[in-house]
Amino acid sequence: MVFSSESFLFLFLPVFMAVYYATPQRWRSYPILLGSYVFYAWWRIDFLGLLVLTTLFAYLMGQRVAAHRGSRQGRIYLTIGIGGCLLVLGVFKYLNFFVDSFAALWGTDAAGLGVHWRLILPIGISFYVFQAMSYLIDVHRGDARANARLIDFAAFIALFPQLIAGPILRYKDLEHQFEHRRHSAELFCDGMARFLVGLAKKVILADAIAPLVDLTFGASDPGFVVAWVGALAYMLQLYFDFSGYSDMAIGLGKMMGFRFGENFRFPYVSRSITEFWRRWHISLSSWLRDYLYVSLGGNRKGAARTYVNLLIVMLLGGLWHGANWTFVIWGLWHGGLLALERVTGWHQRAASYWLALPLTLMLVLLGWVMFRAEAVSDSLAIYAGMLGLNGFINDPLLFGAMSRESIALAGLAALVAAAEPKLWLIFSNAENKGPSGAVVSTRFPAASAPRAHASAALAHQNDGWTVTLATLVLGAYAVFRLTEQSFSPFLYFQF
Structure with a gap:
């Protein structure tokens, strides 16, 4: 189920x-x-x-x-x-x-x-x-x-x-x-809203992008356009599929009175691989840190041992995802990048450079290609296509099979991922909570007149109702789309 x-x-x-x-x-x-x-x-x-x-x-x-x-x-x-x-x-x-x-x-x-x-x-x-x-x-x-x-x-x-x-x-x-x-109607409604947001991520975005990914990774020699479209689509599909599941899990937990920690914190705004792993699948990365990295000695036994520990932890993190050489290579890729950032100090300076964001996204994207491929040889075919070695559009039929709706929704997903920090702020303010679960202050300046207090409070209340209504409409549309499409399990079920 x-x-x-x-x-x-x-x-x-x-x-x-x-x-x-x-x-x-x-x-x-x-x-x-x-x-x-x-x-x-x-x-x-x-x-x-x-x-x-x-x-x-x-x-x-x-x-x-x-x-x-x-x-x-x-x-x-x-x-x-x-x-x-x-x-x-x-x-x-x-x-x-x-x-x-x-x-x-x-x-x-x-x-x-x-x-x-x-x-x-x-x-x-x-x-x-x-x-x-x-x-x-x-x-x-x-x-x-x-x-x-x-x-x-x-x-x-x-x-x-x-x-x-x-x-x-x-x-x-x-x-x-x-x-x-604690159980309350307010907490239950907050949980339901979070669940509906996750459902919309899964059904409206991730599932709609899936055909682009399947076409690309099922091709033997994808051309330049198809390879890039498929790789970028998978980068978005995986995020909205998995973060959507986490949102639904957190929402269901709230409906039962539980408070779960956040599992994603806008990973595609990261400016280094180190920052990426503080934002992506937080429950796994923190587990590996607390129970494996620390047990191996962490960074307490010198620089060389720190780099080795990072490689070991990420290698095992890759294997945790599945028994395939693609996951081994993906884990070593991220472990090597984390070690390299430690060697160069890039993880501490990256936020100062505008190039850091696109560079980080590119490195993550290259890793996702290996992560998604059924075999190492399949990933090499995608990499060859991304480099243009298979031609620009070497298979017009394959390119033509990519529906306009899927491409448009992939573009929408990219915009949502980029704007997610601001969207989350709007959503969390409507719940009167921040991303970390802390209460967001709704107090107004003490010098304000009573009428200003009333108008500001009314505006805040109206914003809350607007977001609530938008969430319900989004959830209803997701349910409608769900009844039209075929069964689509969550990607992380395989792990």
Whole structure:
């Protein structure tokens, strides 16, 4: 089940919310867990067992780690817990890749080695395994409690708004919210508005751009125009698809009284790769920083070790996305760029140069081509097209297949991405909240006359109603478009 589907919007969500709010607050983890398991089992009920077993394993290991914290035995339990989580992730996500790679060394394929089976990748496994691992590490560090109710912990792992594609949550940030969280009509409406914005990003922009991307990356030798249009389209599709999902997850969380952290903060206004990773998929980049980069020594062991750590972290970050050499290269590309910025000090000076923005976007774009390609050879064909080595328009039929509507919406998506900081300010002021969740002051100068106070407050209220109405219209149009188009899963479901 996906958020952008009729079954979720008109069946699952209304029923879940009715049951959730009919349940006394102390017991609301039960409908969360049951609803989340139904949501996950809608895809495949057999893999629900893996989610349950991972949850129980992490919970029990967390208790053992807490009972022996600071001792050698506690570290042993932590190792067993982390090792068990990595084993689950390694078997289901990377075993096929290792078998294929080993077979390639011998000039054959998996069937040639006698392997005639393929493991199916459980949806969302990368996200809930990382959440289980962060819980164990936080318990070991003393940052999270291990005496939580099992029902709360299980509901945290399975929390359906973020179960499939994040953001990656940490139990230490939500444990108090499971004990007590505020529910109000205002918060529910804010969450619904955020959900509708995310739905519009997905349905109106990302899905409309998708045909351009599929045409380009499905071509054997795309020409200059097609290669550039497809690469730029994917850059926008991925952002609006994934940030749209995050918006919907954050909105659903608010509707249930939860406060999730932001997962995107206008990444395409970044002026360095370092800044980009502070703005893109924040929950993953901060996870890699706090649990991997810091554990490797961070920048505390000299410059050379810092650069190596950056490469290792981004390499593993690439592999987290999938078992393919394209992700390995993409991770090394970003790790190398981060190390280069540290060597040159560019990450500290970039904001002073106008060239920094287009340069950063170009470097990110080149990485996205490798990220999207099915194989390294496919990405090389796109790069050749972008360099003009395949001709300007070498396939008129392919170029003609690119619809005017998709191209126009890709242009609209580019404008939205560029103007997003200002659009977000308007939206957040209408909610009376800033991007970080802080309250935006609506006080007016003390010297103003009472009439000025009244007129200013009325103008602010009118702006709020305008944005609310615009959001509802946008959401209604997104639902209308949804009923017309075919099924389109979120891109990050594959990770």
